[in-house]
Amino acid sequence: xxxxxxxxxxxxxxxxxxxxxxxxxxxxxxxxxxxxxxxxxxxxxxxxxxxxxxxxxxxxxxxxxxxxxxxxxxxxxxxxxxxxxxxxxxxxxxxxxxxxxxxxxxxxxxxxxxxxxxxxxxxxxxxxxxxxxxxxxxxxxxxxxxxxxxxxxxxxxxxxxxxxxxxxxxxxxxxxxxxxxxxxxxxxxxxxxxxxxxxxxxxxxxxxxxxxxxxxxxxxxxxxxxxxxxxxxxxxxxxxxxxxxxxxxxxxxxxxxxxxxxxxx
Amino acid sequence: xxxxxxxxxxxxxxxxxxxxxxxxxxxxxxxxxxxxxxxxxxxxxxxxxxxxxxxxxxxxxxxxxxxxxxxxxxxxxxxxxxxxxxxxxxxxxxxxxxxxxxxxxxxxxxxxxxxxxxxxxxxxxxxxxxxxxxxxxxxxxxxxxxxxxxxxxxxxxxxxxxxxxxxxxxxxxxxxxxxxxxxxxxxxxxxxxxxxxxxxxxxxxxxxxxxxxxxxxxxxxxxxxxxxxxxxxxxxxxxxxxxxxxxxxxxxxxxxxxxxxxxxxxxxxxxxxxxxxxxxxxxxxxxxxxxxxxxxxxxxxxxxxxxxxxxxxxxxxxxxxxxxx
Ligand SMILES: Cc1cc2nc3c(=O)[nH]c(=O)nc-3n(C[C@H](O)[C@H](O)[C@H](O)COP(=O)(O)OP(=O)(O)OC[C@H]3O[C@@H](n4cnc5c(N)ncnc54)[C@H](O)[C@@H]3O)c2cc1C
Numbered sequence: 001x002x003x004x005x006x007x008x009x010x011x012x013x014x015x016x017x018x019x020x021x022x023x024x025x026x027x028x029x030x031x032x033x034x035x036x037x038x039x040x041x042x043x044x045x046x047x048x049x050x051x052x053x054x055x056x057x058x059x060x061x062x063x064x065x066x067x068x069x070x071x072x073x074x075x076x077x078x079x080x081x082x083x084x085x086x087x088x089x090x091x092x093x094x095x096x097x098x099x100x101x102x103x104x105x106x107x108x109x110x111x112x113x114x115x116x117x118x119x120x121x122x123x124x125x126x127x128x129x130x131x132x133x134x135x136x137x138x139x140x141x142x143x144x145x146x147x148x149x150x151x152x153x154x155x156x157x158x159x160x161x162x163x164x165x166x167x168x169x170x171x172x173x174x175x176x177x178x179x180x181x182x183x184x185x186x187x188x189x190x191x192x193x194x195x196x197x198x199x200x201x202x203x204x205x206x207x208x209x210x211x212x213x214x215x216x217x218x219x220x221x222x223x224x225x226x227x228x229x230x231x232x233x234x235x236x237x238x239x240x241x242x243x244x245x246x247x248x249x250x251x252x253x254x255x256x257x258x259x260x261x262x263x264x265x
Numbered sequence: 266x267x268x269x270x271x272x273x274x275x276x277x278x279x280x281x282x283x284x285x286x287x288x289x290x291x292x293x294x295x296x297x298x299x300x301x302x303x304x305x306x307x308x309x310x311x312x313x314x315x316x317x318x319x320x321x322x323x324x325x326x327x328x329x330x331x332x333x334x335x336x337x338x339x340x341x342x343x344x345x346x347x348x349x350x351x352x353x354x355x356x357x358x359x360x361x362x363x364x365x366x367x368x369x370x371x372x373x374x375x376x377x378x379x380x381x382x383x384x385x386x387x388x389x390x391x392x393x394x395x396x397x398x399x400x401x402x403x404x405x406x407x408x409x410x411x412x413x414x415x416x417x418x419x420x421x422x423x424x425x426x427x428x429x430x431x432x433x434x435x436x437x438x439x440x441x442x443x444x445x446x447x448x449x450x451x452x453x454x455x456x457x458x459x460x461x462x463x464x465x466x467x468x469x470x471x472x473x474x475x476x477x478x479x480x481x482x483x484x485x486x487x488x489x490x491x492x493x494x495x496x497x498x499x500x501x502x503x504x505x506x507x508x509x510x511x512x513x514x515x516x517x518x519x520x521x522x523x524x525x526x527x528x529x530x531x532x533x534x535x536x537x538x539x540x541x542x543x544x545x546x547x548x549x550x551x552x553x554x555x556x557x558x559x560x561x562x563x564x565x566x567x568x569x570x571x572x573x574x575x576x577x578x579x580x581x582x583x584x585x586x587x588x589x590x
Contacts, residue, residue: 013519014538017403026403037519098370098377121363125398125405126523127379132336132367141336141449142368145360159453162334163514164360165465166273167457171334173450180364183520223376225391228406235545238552238568246579249569253551254583256567261549263471263528 001056001151001175002114005046006104006134007076009033009068010123019229025094026124026229033068035075038119042181044188045149046117047080053151057082063103065091070204078191078199085205087212096224097122101133106215107207112138113176115158120144120180131180141173144180266292267351268319269342270302271361272310277317280357282425284418285318288355289426291384299323300433301345303338305331315433318426322435323349329444332451335364340442343372352387356417360467366417376409379417392416400523401546421470421527466515469498471528472547474517476540477504478533478554478573485510487577488532494584500524500544502534518543533573536561553577 011017011026012034020027035043043060050056060081062069066088073084087103089095095103108116116138121128128144135142149160162169163182191199213220241256243249257264266288271278288298300319302311306326315322325341342365346354354369356362363379370377376392382404383395391408394416398405445451466472473495475488485505492499499515506516517524519539529547534540536552536559544550545564552565553573562568569576 011399013542017399025405096377097367101367101371126400127367127377128363129367129370129377129379132339132364132369133371133377134367135336136339136368136371141334141446142364143334143336143450144364162360165278165467167455168514169452170454170456171450172453174448176448177450223370223409223411224378225408225410226405227393227408228404230404230406231402232404235564235566238550238562238565240557240562240568240570243569243571246571246575247583249571249576250579250583253567253569253580254587257528257549257551258587261528261566263549 001049001053003046003049003056003058004108004114004116005042005058005060005076005081006116006118006130007035007039007043007060007062007072008100008119008122008124009062009064009072010036010039012036017231019231024226024229033072035072037123038121038181038183039123040188041183042117042119043076043079043081045181047189049115049149049151050080053153059083059085061085061087061104061107063087063089063095063100065089065093073204074199074202075191077202078196079189080195083205084202085207087207089209089212094222094226096222097125097127097129098133099220099222101130101137102216102219103212105134105137106212108138112140115175116178118178118180120146120182128180131178135178138176138178140176140178142178142180143171145182146171146179147182149179266296266298267346267349267354268298268300269354269356269362269365270300270304270310270314271357271359272304272307275307275310277310277313278357278359279425280359280362280418280420281314282317283420283423284355284357285426287384287418287423288353289318291353291386293386299349299351301342301349302326303330303341303345311435312432315435316428316431318429319433321433323438324435325438325440327440327444330440333445334450334452335361336368337445337449339365339368339372341440343369344442346373352413353392354415356415358417358419362417366415369415373413373415375413375415376411377415378407378409380419381416382419382422384416397525397546400519400542401525402542419525421525466498466500466517466522466524469524470526471495471497471530472500472517472524472526472544473497473530473532474500474502474534474544475505475532476502476534477508479505479510482510484574487574491530491532491577491581491584494581494588497528497530502537502540531561531565532577534561535559536564
C-alpha cells in the first residue's frame with residue numbers, strides 16, 4: 001500500500017502566544033515548531049498500517065517555510081517514515097488550508113491510488129479543512145475524525161471508526177482515500193536515538209516555491225487573509241467562594257451562576 | 266444565502282438553526298435564505314427544516330445516501346450551489362459540516378472558514394470573520410476576499426433562528442449523480458455514545474468533568490450525578506481515561522476533545538496545560554479542587570477550594586432544589 005502522510009509544523013503546546021508586529025498573526029520568533037497533536041496520530045497510524053501490511057511504504061509530505069518544515073520532516077523520518085518531501089514556501093507567506101492542500105496535491109502528482117493520512121485539523125488554526133480539500137483536489141473520497149484504521153487483506157478494504165457527535169461510526173472503504181485522523185488515544189511512539197541521528201542525514205526531496213507557483217498559477221495565492229491575531233484578556237483568576245458549609249458553597253455558586261454569569265437556566 | 270441541513274436520527278440538529286439565524290442576520294432584511302438537504306429520505310426532518318425560518322428548501326433524497334459519508338454528498342451539494350449561486354453557504358460546525366466545508370471550497374471554488382464565531386453583516390468587498398485558534402487561546406480576524414464563501418459556524422455561539430409558523434415551500438428532486446460512487450467509504454455500523462444518556466460532549470452547552478481527584482471509578486458517579494442534574498455532558502481528564510475509569514471518548518484536552526460550552530465545571534482536575542487547551546474557550550469555568558493553589562483556579566471564573574466528596578453532592582442537591590426536581 002502506498003501511504004502518504006501530510007503534516008504541518010505547529011508551535012508546541014506550551015508556547016506562549018504573542019502577536020507579531022503587524023498584529024495579524026502569531027509571532028514565530030523563539031517559537032519551537034514541532035510535529036504534534038493530530039499530525040502525530042497520523043504518522044503513528046501510517047506506521048502501524050505499514051507494519052501490518054506487506055510491502056507498504058510511508059512518504060511524509062509537508063508544506064511550509066524553513067527551517068521548521070525540514071525539522072518536522074526529519075522528526076517523521078526518525079519515527080519510521082521511508083521518504084520525505086518538503087514543499088517550501090517563503091516565510092512571509094501565510095498560506096491557508098486550501099492552498100496547503102493544493103501544494104500537497106501537486107507534490108503527490110499523478111493519479112493517486114493509495115491512502116493519504118493527515119490530522120483531522122491542524123494543531124494551530126484548527127480548521128479541519130485540509131482533508132476534504134485535498135480529497136476534492138485528488139478526486140478521491142475523504143473523511144475526518146477517524147481512528148483505528150485497519151487494512152483487511154483478502155478484499156483490500158480499509159476499516160476505520162469515526163468519533164463523531166452521538167457516537168462511533170464504523171466505516172469501510174477501498175482506496176484511494178484521504179483520512180483526517182482524530183488523536184490516537186494510545187501514546188504515539190517516540191523516536192530512538194540512532195534513528196534520530198540517521199534522520200539528520202536523510203535525503204529530503206525539496207520542491208521550491210517557484211516550481212509550485214508555476215504549477216498552480218493563479219491558485220498559488222491564499223484565499224484567506226489574516227487580519228488580526230488577538231489574545232483574550234488575561235483571565236484574572238477565579239472568584240473564590242468563601243463558605244461555612246458545603247451547602248452554603250453550593251447555594252452561593254448556584255446564585256452566582258444564575259444572577260452574575262447568567263449561564264444557569 | 267444557502268444553509269445546508271444536517272439531520273441526526275431523522276431530526277434537524279440545533280447548529281443548523283443557528284446557521285439559519287446567522288444567514289438572516291448577516292444577509293439583512295432583503296436576503297433570501299435557501300435550505301439545501303442532501304441525504305436519505307427524511308420527511309419529518311425536511312419538514313422541520315422547512316419550518317426553521319427559511320424562504321425555500323431544495324431537497325435531494327436518496328436511500329443510498331444513508332450509508333455514505335459527507336464526501337459522497339459533497340458533489341451533489343456543490344452541483345446545487347452552482348445552480349443556486351449564493352454568495353455564502355453556511356454549515357453547522359459539526360464533524361459532518363466541517364468535513365463538508367473543505368470539499369465544497371474546492372468543488373465550488375469558494376473561500377472557506379470554519380469554527381467561525383462572528384460574521385460581519387455582508388457588504389460589498391471581503392467577508393469579515395472571527396474565529397478562535399489554538400484551542401481558544403487566541404482569536405483570529407479573517408477576510409475572505411472571493412465572490413463565494415463557505416462558512417462552518419462554531420456550535421452554541423449564535424442564537425438559533427426562530428421557527429416559522431408556515432412551512433417554506435419544499436422542492437424535491439431525484440439524485441442525478443451517483444450516490445455511492447464505486448469504492449467510496451460506506452457506513453457499516455454505529456454505536457451510540459458510551460455515555461448513552463445526556464448530550465454529546467462536543468455539543469453540550471454545559472460540561473461537567475472529573476479528574477484524578479475523584480480517586481476511584483465508582484466515585485465518578487458523583488460527577489455524573491451533578492451532570493445529570495444540570496442536563497450536562499460528562500467529561501474527564503486524561504488521568505481518568507488513561508486509568509480506564511471512563512472511556513477515552515470523554516477525554517477533554519489536547520489529545521482528547523476540545524469543548525467550549527457555556528459552562529464548564531472541573532472537579533478534582535489540577536489544570537495541566539494539556540487539559541486547559543481543550544476547555545479554556547468555555548464561556549464560564551467553575552473549578553472545585555482541594556488545593557487552593559491548583560492551576561485550574563487561574564483560568565476559572567468561580568472557584569471553590571475544598572473536598573469534592575462534600576461539595577459536589579451538595580451542589581447536585583442545590584441544583585435539583587432550584588430546578589424543582
Ligand atoms: C502529550 C500529552 C498530552 C496530554 N493530553 C491530555 C489531554 O488531552 N487531557 C488531559 O486532561 N490531560 C492530558 N495530558 C495529561 C496532563 O498533563 C495531566 O497529567 C492530566 O490532565 C492530569 O489530570 P488530573 O487533573 O485529573 O489529575 P491531577 O493532575 O493528578 O490532579 C488531580 C487534582 O485533584 C485534586 N484533588 C484530589 N483530591 C481531591 C478532593 N478530595 N477534592 C477536591 N480535589 C481533589 C488535586 O488537588 C489535584 O489538583 C497530556 C499529557 C501529555 C504529556
